[in-house]
C-alpha cells in the first residue's frame with residue numbers, strides 16, 4: 001500500500017477538489033481516496049509520499065500521437081501545408097524506431113501523460129511488423145499505458161482522390177517518378193494486417209498496460225473493402241478503430257467527391273460504428289459531419305497545435321461541445337510549442353472551445369474531462385481517467401507554486417489558475433499502474449540521456465542526403481501546385497461547422 005498526499009486532490013472533472021487530500025494505491029489500483037486524515041487513519045502503516053503544494057489528479061491522456069520522439073523541426077522539415085509537408089520527408093532512411101518511440105514515451109511521461117493512443121505510422125522499412133513491434137517494446141519498457149494501432153492504407157499515398165494520381169504522375173520528371181517508385185510498402189496487405197493483429201493479441205494477452213486497435217489511416221487512404229474487413233474483425237474481437245478524418249482542405253474535398261452521401265454515412269454502412277471508433281483532427285467537418293459523429297458515437301481527438309502549424313486551421317472545438325460530443329486531445333507529435341507540452345496544448349484547445357453560451361466553470365470542467373476521462377474513452381481505455389476505487393492508479397501531480405508565481409489572489413479557484421498557468425515543467429510526479437515513472441528532483445538524468453542519445457544517433461544516421469532532399473522538395477512543390485490548381489488548398493481557415 002502506498003499513500004500519496006497533496007494539498008489538492010481532484011477525483012475527476014465533475015467532483016469538487018478535496019483540500020488536504022490523499023489517494024491510497026494497492027497492486028496498481030486505486031484503493032481509496034479522501035482527506036489525508038481519513039486515509040491515514042484507515043492505513044496507518046502505509047508508506048506515504050507527500051507531494052506538498054500540488055494538485056494530484058488522474059493522469060493526462062495523449063489520445064493521438066505517432067511515437068515520433070524527435071519533431072519534424074528537429075529533423076529538418078519546417079512546418080508547411082499538410083500534403084507538401086508529408087512529401088518533403090520522402091526518401092529518408094529508416095530510423096531506429098525503438099529509439100524514437102522510447103524518447104516519445106519519455107517526453108510524454110515527463111509531461112504528465114499516463115496513457116496514449118499510438119496512431120498508425122510507418123517508416124516504410126518494408127517490414128511493418130518489425131517497426132510496430134519496436135514501438136510496442138518501447139512503450140512497454142517506458143511503462144506507459146498505450147493503445148497501439150495496427151496501421152493500414154491501400155491507396156492515395158501520393159495524391160488524393162486516388163483517381164487523380166495517374167494524371168499527377170504524368171506531370172512529373174523521371175527522377176521524381178523514380179523517387180516515388182523507390183518507396184517500399186508501408187503497411188501489410190489486408191489479410192496480413194488482420195493476421196498481425198491476431199498475433200499481437202495472442203502475444204500480449206493479459207498485458208497490464210498494452211492493448212491494440214486497428215488504425216486504418218483515413219478515408220482517402222483506405223478502400224471500402226478494407227474498412228469493411230477491419231471493422232468486422234474489430235467487432236468480432238472487441239477492438240477499437242482509430243483513424244485520421246478531415247484533417248486538411250484537400251482531404252475534405254476528397255471526401256466530398258468520394259463520399260457524396262457523407263463520409264461518416266459511408267463508414268456507417270461499412271460497419272465501422274458497430275465497434276468503438278475514434279478519429280483525429282476533424283478540422284474540416286461540416287455541420288452534417290458533426291451531427292453524424294454525435295449520432296454514431298464517434299469519439300473525436302483534437303490536435304490544435306498540429307492543425308494550426310500544418311495550415312489546416314483550427315479544430316471546431318466549440319462546435320463539438322455544442323453538439324454534446326465527448327472528445328480527447330492529442331499532440332500528434334506536432335504541438336504548438338514543438339515540445340510535447342500537453343498542458344499548453346490543452347490550454348490552446350480550451351481557448352478554441354470558448355463559447356458565449358457555456359458558463360466559464362463548465363468550460364473549465366470540460367477541459368479536465370478532455371484531458372482525462374474523455375481522452376481515455378477516445379483511446380479505448382477502461383477504468384482509467386478518474387480517481388475511483390478499483391480504477392487503475394494512473395495519476396499525475398502538478399506543482400502549484402511555480403504557476404502561482406509571485407502572487408495569486410486567494411479567491412482565484414485553484415483549477416482555473418492551474419490550467420491557465422501550469423506547463424510540463426510543473427509536473428512533479430507521473431504514476432502508471434501504481435508505479436512512479438517520473439518524480440521531479442529524482443536523479444534520472446543518466447537514464448534519460450541514454451534515451452536521448454539513441455534518438456540523436458539514429459536521426460543523424462538517417463539524414464536525407466542533399467540530392468534526395470532536393471528531389472523530395474521538388475515533389476513537395478509539385479504537390480502544392482497540384483492542390484492549388486485543384487483550388488482546394490486554403491492557407492488559413494476557421495471552420496464554421498456550417499459549410
Ligand SMILES: [Zn+2]
Pocket residue numbers: 064065066119244280332
Ligand atoms: Zn496524426
